[in-house]
């Protein structure tokens with residue numbers, strides 16, 4: 546049996562502002578820093594240790610990992626930064642307030658943009674200053690690999706090769722891993738791991754900064770999963786994420 550830990554970054558400045566973030570590289574708030582440190586404490590108390598970490602190339606996930614590892618006195622942990630673990634690209638919604646967008650277009654439309662499997666928001670125009678073309682962290686990618694928008698299906702299509710090519714082989718080799726990533730890149734991974742249908746994935750939300758343990762069998766199929774920490778706080782955080790896209 547293998548055990549891996551998945552964790553969404555702590556609260557970011559744009560989570561606090563309730564803005565669509567996607568590939569925008571915003572940092573953690575003070576609360577986000579505290580959540581990341583608390584996650585480290587909880588993991589340490591539960592006896593977790595790791596051989597390898599995976600994260601995205603976005604600072605909210607990277608810093609969450611650093612702070613969690615600092616609490617565990619494991620700053621030495623090898624880290625693989627993979628752009629394929631980035632948040633789902635939110636297209637032309639990036640920067641907009643989620644409630645204001647719901648007030649303008651309706652809660653149902655915003656739910657479709659946030660949670661449907663295959664409906665992407667409108668893309669950023671190619672010449673929009675918010676695109677990631679020219680960002681040195683993506684210098685090794687083809688222009689066609691740098692999204693202008695994504696639906697969850699598109700995110701699954703980049704997260705899965707990261708799992709198949711690097712993460713799954715490391716787990717099979719006996720490495721104890723932690724993945725510090727994002728709400729929707731983790732939804733993509735969990736959809737695949739648990740075989741969640743396109744319809745049911747709409748109801749899956751991931752709270753900030755809470756370690757989620759997956760126990761996997763020899764074929765890397767999930768046996769069970771559970772959040773570590775205060776279960777009522779986690780439930781409240783899940784509901785809060787679900788409500789972020791409502792007008793009121």
Ligand SMILES: O=C(O)[C@H](O)COP(=O)(O)O
Nearest residue numbers: 564565566567632659728
């Ligand atoms: O990119 C974002 O705005 C958040 O990280 C995830 O947002 P969501 O819960 O609205 O998909």
